[in-house]
Every structure is written in structure tokens, then in C-alpha cells.
Amino acid sequence: MRGKYLLGVLVILGALAYMIFGGLGQNLVYFLTPSEYLEAQAKYQNRPVRLGGLVKPGTVQYDKDRLELRFVLTDGVAEVPVLHKGTPPGMFKEGQGVVVEGRFQEGVFQGTNLLVKHSEAYRAPEAGWTPEDVRKLIQEAK
Amino acid sequence: MTPALLGNLSVALALAFSLLGLALALLAYLQGDGRFLKGAKALAPLTLLSALVAFVALEWALLTHDFSLAYVARNHALQDPLWVTLVTPWAALEGSILLWGLLQTLYAFVASRKPLDPWRASLVLAVLFGIQVFFFGVMATIASPFQTLPNPPANGTGPNPLLQDHWMMAVHPVLMYLGFVGLSVPFAYAVAAMVTRRYQSWVEETRWWTLIAWGFLTAGKVAGMWWSYEVLGWGGYWAWDPVENASFLPWLLATAFLHTAIVQQARGAFKTWNFAFVTLAFSATLLGTFLTRSGVIQSVHAFAEGPVGPAFLGFFLLATALGLGLLSRVSREVRDVAVFHPFSREGALLLGAFFFSGWALVVLLGTFYPLLVEAFAGAKVSVGAPFFNQVSAPIGAGLLLLMGVGPLLPWRRARKEVFRNLYLLLAALALGTLLGLLRGYTLGASLAVGLFLYNTLAVALLFAEGVRARRLAGLSPWSFLENRRRVGSLIVHFAVALMALAIAFSQTYRLEAEKTLYKGQAWEVAGVRMALQGVRALDEGRRFAVEARLSTDRFGEVRPRLHFYPQMNSPLPSPKVIYTPGNDYYFLLMDFDREKGEWASVRLVVTPMVFWIWVAGVLMALGTLYILWPASRPEAAREVSPA
Numbered sequence: 097m098r099g100k101y102l103l104g105v106l107v108i109l110g111a112l113a114y115m116i117f118g119g120l121g122q123n124l125v126y127f128l129t130p131s132e133y134l135e136a137q138a139k140y141q142n143r144p145v146r147l148g149g150l151v152k153p154g155t156v157q158y159d160k161d162r163l164e165l166r167f168v169l170t171d172g173v174a175e176v177p178v179l180h181k182g183t184p185p186g187m188f189k190e191g192q193g194v195v196v197e198g199r200f201q202e203g204v205f206q207g208t209n210l211l212v213k214h215s216e217a218y219r220a221p222e223a224g225w226t227p228e229d230v231r232k233l234i235q236e237a238k
Numbered sequence: 239m240t241p242a243l244l245g246n247l248s249v250a251l252a253l254a255f256s257l258l259g260l261a262l263a264l265l266a267y268l269q270g271d272g273r274f275l276k277g278a279k280a281l282a283p284l285t286l287l288s289a290l291v292a293f294v295a296l297e298w299a300l301l302t303h304d305f306s307l308a309y310v311a312r313n314h315a316l317q318d319p320l321w322v323t324l325v326t327p328w329a330a331l332e333g334s335i336l337l338w339g340l341l342q343t344l345y346a347f348v349a350s351r352k353p354l355d356p357w358r359a360s361l362v363l364a365v366l367f368g369i370q371v372f373f374f375g376v377m378a379t380i381a382s383p384f385q386t387l388p389n390p391p392a393n394g395t396g397p398n399p400l401l402q403d404h405w406m407m408a409v410h411p412v413l414m415y416l417g418f419v420g421l422s423v424p425f426a427y428a429v430a431a432m433v434t435r436r437y438q439s440w441v442e443e444t445r446w447w448t449l450i451a452w453g454f455l456t457a458g459k460v461a462g463m464w465w466s467y468e469v470l471g472w473g474g475y476w477a478w479d480p481v482e483n484a485s486f487l488p489w490l491l492a493t494a495f496l497h498t499a500i501v502q503q504a505r506g507a508f509k510t511w512n513f514a515f516v517t518l519a520f521s522a523t524l525l526g527t528f529l530t531r532s533g534v535i536q537s538v539h540a541f542a543e544g545p546v547g548p549a550f551l552g553f554f555l556l557a558t559a560l561g562l563g564l565l566s567r568v569s570r571e572v573r574d575v576a577v578f579h580p581f582s583r584e585g586a587l588l589l590g591a592f593f594f595s596g597w598a599l600v601v602l603l604g605t606f607y608p609l610l611v612e613a614f615a616g617a618k619v620s621v622g623a624p625f626f627n628q629v630s631a632p633i634g635a636g637l638l639l640l641m642g643v644g645p646l647l648p649w650r651r652a653r654k655e656v657f658r659n660l661y662l663l664l665a666a667l668a669l670g671t672l673l674g675l676l677r678g679y680t681l682g683a684s685l686a687v688g689l690f691l692y693n694t695l696a697v698a699l700l701f702a703e704g705v706r707a708r709r710l711a712g713l714s715p716w717s718f719l720e721n722r723r724r725v726g727s728l729i730v731h732f733a734v735a736l737m738a739l740a741i742a743f744s745q746t747y748r749l750e751a752e753k754t755l756y757k758g759q760a761w762e763v764a765g766v767r768m769a770l771q772g773v774r775a776l777d778e779g780r781r782f783a784v785e786a787r788l789s790t791d792r793f794g795e796v797r798p799r800l801h802f803y804p805q806m807n808s809p810l811p812s813p814k815v816i817y818t819p820g821n822d823y824y825f826l827l828m829d830f831d832r833e834k835g836e837w838a839s840v841r842l843v844v845t846p847m848v849f850w851i852w853v854a855g856v857l858m859a860l861g862t863l864y865i866l867w868p869a870s871r872p873e874a875a876r877e878v879s880p881a
Contacts, residue, residue, distance in 0.1 A: 105592075108592055108596070112596050112599070112600070115600070115628070115629045115632070116600055116603055116604075116629065119625045119628045119629050120603075120604070120607060120621065120625060122624075122625075123621060123622045123624045123625035123628070124607075124611075124619045124620075124621060124622075124625075125619060125620045125621070125622045126617060126618070126619050127617075127618035127619060127620065128618075144622065146620065160754045160829065160837070160839060161754050163752055163753070163754065163839065182752060182828070183752070183828040183829040183839045184829075185808060186807070186808030186809045187807050187808040212808065
């Protein structure tokens with residue numbers, strides 16, 4: 097009886113462990129800057145990631161009738177074109193820090209969720225942005 | 239007398255009374271002297287009074303616009319409506335801690351009036367006073383609601399717009415705190431029982447206290463879901479946000495205890511489990527507060543951040559260490575019967591305990607996994623909602639299965655006639671699932687239909703059984719309603735089944751559409767025909783509102799809005815939700831023509847059955863109230879009253 101009981105517990109624990117680690121592996125969403133993405137493109141192909149960076153000035157195109165927002169996300173070194181279906185959030189503007197959730201398809205990052213990161217404290221460095229600066233900006237912003 | 243002076247004074251008094259109470263309660267236990275206990279008991283109403291005065295002082299400062307208080311300057315503005323001013327004490331960290339402290343003293347006062355043997359009474363009071371020392375200590379030092387400013391501004395900024403955008407904010411935090419704080423009493427009872435080695439008798443009283451906390455926690459969570467639905471403008475009610483998860487943990491553990499306690503009462507088993515569930519449920523409330531207040535994990539609740547993170551972490555570790563330390567002694571001394579017949583009520587409840595703790599473990603792991611990955615691999619990750627949904631669906635289904643069959647199974651071993659009921663239940667499950675599949679629902683949704691039918695039948699069978707038993711005993715069948723615990727739990731079980739069905743459908747079938755409409759342009763989507771009549775701006779004093787006027791064929795004129803608060807850079811959506819028993823129609827204004835008001839981008843989210851989630855929430859609260867209603871315990875009341 098005791099053995100049978102133990103077996104039951106083991107089966108439950110096993111199922112649980114499988115669910116947790118299988119599920120976690122598939123559903124981890126990495127937070128990346130454009131340079132980090134470009135370094136290991138194959139790894140992130142067709143899986144959801146959160147891409148953080150700045151909206152490159154002069155690249156924003158919004159078509160309100162088709163509800164398509166296109167812009168280039170940059171971290172000062174690497175750039176990624178983004179297509180977001182939907183209206184831009186209230187604070188969205190050029191040079192703004194944003195996080196886009198979505199996945200890469202055919203060279204364009206298809207955003208499903210667009211978050212504007214606003215930080216009062218962090219100012220642009222004199223010599224231009226580096227990926228590290230961008231990362232810090234996005235992480236420190238609330 | 240100024241509010242600041244009165245407030246600081248009463249916080250200091252509350253802290254002093256709590257310290258004194260803690261000392262007296264400990265002395266009472268160590269010396270075995272009833273006079274100390276009497277003194278400690280007398281301090282409970284005094285602490286309550288001090289905390290109440292401090293709270294009133296804060297309200298006084300807010301109502302008289304006393305901007306010399308830092309808290310008032312940061313969270314209040316002259317133009318705030320009265321109801322917003324009245325709920326501003328819990329709009330930010332310091333005031334919330336004051337509210338927490340006040341409720342803590344209230345619970346401690348009620349607990350001190352409950353009859354209990356002097357040994358345990360001293361320890362219960364010692365634990366509760368100890369918790370109060372922490373809260374009032376935090377208030378007196380790092381998070382004082384009564385800190386003054388040298389140069390008071392003429393007007394403040396007002397509370398966070400997210401909080402003043404919906405009246406639910408007056409309700410949700412108070413209910414949550416009542417639930418969180420309520421779990422401290424079971425914890426105190428558990429510690430007292432573990433120290434005095436009274437491993438059996440504590441369960442009955444503790445169950446009652448836990449049920450109170452559970453009822454508030456449930457109501458608070460449903461209220462929070464509703465707030466999220468109506469204010470955050472995403473058309474959902476649960477996002478597996480870290481703070482949602484953190485408050486889900488104590489709920490799961492308290493639910494588990496409410497069930498395993500039955501086994502200890504009936505059969506004396508599960509002693510270690512019960513101590514563990516109560517201890518961990520309380521620790522989980524502190525962990526949740528730590529998460530909310532520290533900003534360790536990004537969350538929608540980040541507005542509540544403050545310097546108290548480390549203090550809460552320390553207190554969490556202390557309480558957990560105390561609980562687990564005592565628990566290890568219990569597990570050495572108690573030999574629980576661990577082998578049950580699988581087809582018995584205790585078997586079902588044991589399995590349920592596994593499911594509840596498994597679920598809590600999964601949610602905990604998913605919530606903290608990003609921290610682990612960052613610490614060990616350096617990568618920044620987040621665990622998506624799909625993970626939580628994937629693991630929760632099978633666990634939830636398992637629990638729903640147990641919920642139906644468990645109460646029907648007799649203790650020890652199932653008799654033959656029980657199996658007839660089981661076959662009926664399985665038939666209902668199969669029938670419901672089949673019907674769902676035939677109607678073209680997904681497998682998950684069909685299974686939810688089956689499980690709902692299965693549980694409804696189980697509740698009906700139990701009800702019929704109760705009524706029949708009364709009739710056979712020559713009593714009025716209505717007298718079954720006097721079995722409050724049974725009837726109340728059946729109401730709650732039915733509500734849980736209903737909520738599960740509503741969640742399954744609203745998560746599976748959700749329709750979203752968005753379009754930019756020009757003035758006069760019509761749009762037909764999801765069975766609704768609408769046309770944009772115009773966009774207009776309104777000055778409401780504390781905010782600007784922009785509303786799109788949409789004429790619809792089914793709901794008349796619908797006006798979704800955007801609210802612009804001066805203290806917030808981005809507008810807040812204020813959706814217009816049309817609740818119907820079938821579908822919810824959630825209208826959102828996304829964007830509009832700022833120059834001429836000629837166009838507006840509108841989004842419509844159609845979600846089935848969301849309405850029933852709120853109905854189920856109300857039913858769960860009512861069922862809990864039915865069990866707790868004082869009239870239900872005439873025998874118990876007679877026992878305790880002096881003869």
C-alpha cells in the first residue's frame with residue numbers, strides 16, 4: 097500500500113515537473129536589444145521576444161486608416177524595422193524608449209504589444225547611444 | 239493640534255502599546271501568570287483606538303487640504319472629489335501601511351475577545367502584537383504617513399489617476415487588506431498550537447478565522463479583476479501579473495487549508511499539512527506585499543513602490559523561519575496517517591491538497607523564474623501568460639473533478655450506493671463535453687461545459703441527499719438550510735464551477751476588431767452596427783475627457799472615453815462596457831483627430847460570459863457569508879456564554 101501511494105506521489109510530481117519545465121522553456125519571453133537580436137537571429141526566429149530600444153527619429157509612419165504603425169527601433173548600433181498593427185500608444189513619439197512584444201517574420205518585427213517606457217531621470221549621452229545605455233534606459237524606466 | 243502632531247502621536251502610542259502588549263503576552267506565557275495576560279488583553283482595544291485616531295488624523299489632513307504633510311502633498315489635490323479624498327489614505331504606500339496597521343489592530347482586538355485557554359491566548363496575542371510592532375515600527379520610521387514638508391505647496395498632484403478612475407478602487411484594496419490581515423490570526427493560532435503542542439483542537443477556531451479571511455480575499459480578488467477589466471482598457475481581467483500571482487498564493491493555500499482542516503476535524507489526520515498551509519498562507523501575504531512594494535519584479539502595481547521592500551523581506555523571512563522551525567518539530571512529533579483509501583472523502587481531499595500546493599508551487603516558480611534566470615544566466619526574460627494558462631488548465635480541471643466527487647464520497651471507504659452517484663456524475667461530464675463538441679466548441683471549452691454540468695449535478699445530488707435525510711428523520715426539508723456549512727459550501731462550489739465555465743469561454747472565444755471611423759461612417763462588426771456621430775472634449779476639472787459618440791443599433795448611444803490627467807503623460811482609456819448574459823461588448827476609444835474631431839479609432843472587444851465571472855464572485859462571497867452568519871452557531875454560542 098505504502099509503495100503504491102509513493103508511486104502515485106511520484107507520478108504527480110513527475111507530471112508537475114514536466115509541465116513546469118516544458119512549459120517554461122516554451123514560454124520564456126526574452127528581453128533583447130536590437131544588437132543582441134542580430135547577434136543570434138536564428139535562436140529567436142519565430143518565438144515571442146520583447147525588443148527594447150529607441151524609436152529612430154524620422155522613421156515613424158502611421159496609417160490611421162489601415163491602423164499600421166511602422167518605425168525603426170534602434171539601440172545606437174543595430175536597427176530593426178518594426179510593424180505594429182494598431183494605434184500608437186499615447187506617449188509614442190520619435191526618440192522615445194519603447195518595448196515591443198512580438199516575433200520576427202520575414203525580416204520585420206511584427207509587434208503585438210507596444211509599451212512606451214518613460215524615464216524622467218535618464219538623459220541622452222553626449223556621444224550618442226550605445227546598446228548598454230539603451231538597455232539601462234529601458235530597464236530603469238517605469 | 240495639527241493632523242501631523244495627532245498622527246505622529248497616535249502612531250507612537252500604537253507602537254508603544256504593541257511593544258508593551260508583546261512583552262506582557264510573552265511574560266504571561268513564560269511566567270504562567272494570568273495578570274499579565276489580562277494586561278495584554280486590555281492593550282488590544284487601546285492599540286485599536288490609537289490606530290483609529292491615526293487613521294482619522296490622516297483623513298482630517300486630507301479633508302482640510304493640509305499640504306504640509308508630505309503624503310497629502312503627493313497624493314491629494316484641491317479639486318479631488320470627496321469620495322477620492324476619502325479613499326486617498328490607501329492610494330499610496332504610507333497610507334496603505336496605516337490602513338494595514340489599523341485592520342491588524344482590529345483583528346487583534348476581536349481575537350483577544352475570543353475565549354481560549356490562557357497558554358494559547360498569551361501566544362496568540364504575542365504573535366499579533368509582534369506583527370503590530372512591525373507595522374507601527376515601519377510607520378514610525380521609514381514610511382511615516384505624517385512626515386511634514388518645510389515648504390508646503392499650495393496644491394498637490396492628486397492620487398494616481400489609475401486609482402481615481404474607478405470607484406472600485408475604494409473597495410478592492412480594503413477587501414484585499416482585510417483578507418491579508420485576516421490570515422495573520424490563523425497564523426497566530428497555528429504558532430500558539432505548535433508551541434503548546436496542542437496539535438488537534440486548534441483547527442476548529444482557525445478554520446473559522448481562515449474562512450473570514452478567505453471570504454475577503456476572494457471578494458478582493460474578484461473586485462480587482464473587475465477594476466482591471468474596467469480601467470486598464472485591455473478587455474481582460476487577469477494577466478498573471480506578479481502581484482496578481484503573489485496574492486493568488488495565499489488564496490490557494492488558504493483554500494487548501496479550509497479543505498484539509500475538515501479531515502483533521504473528522505479523522506485527526508493531516509496535522510502537518512494544516513500547520514504548513516496556514517503558516518505559508520501568512521508568509522505568502524508578506525511576500526506579496528514585498529513584491530508590490532519593492533519593485534523587484536515589474537508589475538502593473540508598481541505605483542505602490544517605496545522604501546519598505548527590505549523591511550518586508552526581513553519580516554517575511556522571520557515569520558517564515560518561525561513557522562517552518564516550529565513545523566519541523568511538529569513533523570518530527572506527529573505521525574500522520576498517510577494512507578487512505580482512494581475512494582474516500584479523505585482520499586479526495588488529500589489529492590486536492592496536492593493539487594492546491596502544486597498549483598501554488600507552479601505560480602510561485604513562474605513568478606520568480608525571471609529573477610532566477612537573471613541571477614544565474616544574466617538574461618532578461620519574462621514568463622508569459624501562456625505558461626500559467628497551460629499549467630493552470632489541467633490543475634484547475636483536476637480540482638473541478640475533485641470538487642464534484644469529493645463531498646459525495648463518504649469517509650473511510652466508498653459504499654456501493656455511492657457508485658451509482660459516480661456513474662451519474664460521469665454521465666453528466668461525458669454528456670456536457672459531447673454537447674459542447676457537437677456545438678463546435680473547442681475541446682477545452684467543451685470539457686468546461688462537461689465539468690460545469692458535472693459539478694451542478696453533484697451540488698444538486700448533495701442538496702437532494704440533505705433534504706431527503708431531513709425528511710426521513712421526520713424534520714421539515716427546509717431545515718437542511720440550517721446546515722449552514724454544507725449549504726454555504728455548496729453555494730461556493732457551484733459558484734466556482736460557474737466561474738470556471740465563464741473563464742474557459744471568455745479565454746477561448748474573444749473577438750477583437752479595430753477601425754478608424756470618420757464622422758458619419760458606419761461599421762458593422764461582431765453583430766453590432768455602429769456609426770461615429772462625433773468626438774468631443776469635456777473639461778471635468780481634475781481631468782480632461784475626450785469621448786467618441788457612437789450610435790449603435792443594439793445599445794443606443796455608446797460613449798467610450800479617454801481621460802487626460804495633468805499628472806499623467808499618457809491618456810487613460812475609459813472603456814464603455816455593455817454587459818449582457820451572453821457577450822460583453824467592450825468599446826474603446828484608441829485615438830482621435832486632435833484638430834477637428836473628424837475621425838476616431840475605435841476598438842471593440844467581444845468576450846463571452848464575462849458577466850458570469852462577476853455573478854460567480856458575488857455568489858462566492860454570499861456563500862461564505864451564509865456559513866459565517868452568526869445565527870448559524872447557536873450551539874457554539876451557548877457553549878461559550880457563561881452558564
